[in-house]
């Protein structure tokens with residue numbers, strides 16, 4: 001019987017002494033409590049894993065949450081003796097199926113992490129019953145594990161992208177470095193500003209640095225200057241996603257201005273129509289729902305000079321020309337700049353100037369074909385991950401979560417080890 005439980009609980013290297021069910025009145029589910037202990041001969045140092053003699057019983061019993069059995073929560077309860085290590089002195093012994101300092105069994109953490117990478121927030125907090133903060137701690141602990149068994153992510157890089165993304169309502173930033181070719185995040189760290197891409201470049205070996213040929217960014221000077229310092233021969237271009245976003249931001253402003261005008265003029269129907277349009281204008285034509293499409297159709301009445309419609313058209317033109325073959329795109333870009341320059345829409349003047357000024361860079365982006373829809377989808381995935389990580393206590397856990405979801409790490413559900 002105890003052997004069956006040992007296999008069910010997947011606790012290799014431990015002895016199951018007793019199993020009982022506790023109907024804790026204060027908890028929402030009954031708990032299956034399994035008393036376990038390490039085999040005496042298998043005591044190891046929790047820091048280095050060396051076999052060590054037992055020192056004393058330590059701070060008494062500890063509990064680890066394990067994967068549920070049906071509607072029963074499962075907890076492992078056992079002693080946590082201290083051992084005397086030759087190198088580390090007196091430390092707590094290693095628990096075979098749990099990380100040091102964790103209140104969860106390793107299998108539980110793996111299951112929870114797997115869920116976090118495939119399911120939404122509600123599922124993660126509802127199904128394994130863990131609080132957001134705890135889920136964040138688990139992500140932080142697990143993220144380092146699968147990576148250690150993989151080939152180095154910095155090897156063989158050819159095109160990388162550096163991007164800053166805000167979290168916590170834009171007050172704090174994280175910098176994300178992506179591998180364009182393999183479509184994965186290779187590094188994410190806290191903070192932004194001039195010095196931000198530097199630690200990444202400094203971490204690379206000279207060979208790894210030399211293989212980078214293209215660095216894309218949002219067009220901000222600091223990424224450029226950092227890349228120029230560490231990798232002077234690489235081409236530096238703005239990525240297509242950011243080029244389009246220069247226009248998207250402005251489009252939002254045109255909408256807001258027209259809406260305010262309509263409101264001030266007490267034109268209720270116009271203001272209502274504009275409300276529906278805000279998102280319709282920002283989305284891509286293929287992604288619009290029926291209501292947004294109707295709102296877009298009523299646009300002509302609200303905006304007699306067609307400013308919003310024309311700005312939208314300009315954005316769409318820009319988006320499509322970035323995906324065209326280089327030879328064709330050059331002429332198109334020239335026509336676009338001409339058209340935007342004569343649009344008489346005050347909000348468009350500035351991005352138009354920016355695009356004219358950086359025309360060569362933009363043509364570089366098109367030529368190097370760093371522009372594709374997959375990159376945009378990838379950027380969205382990072383943003384969704386940031387939303388999923390809402391409620392995590394430490395930014396390190398958010399970064400761990402980005403790695404887990406966007407770095408292509410092999411995350412598998414636990415399998416029997418016995």
Ligand SMILES: [Zn+2]
Pocket residue numbers: 045046047048049050085086087088089
């Ligand atoms: Zn040790």
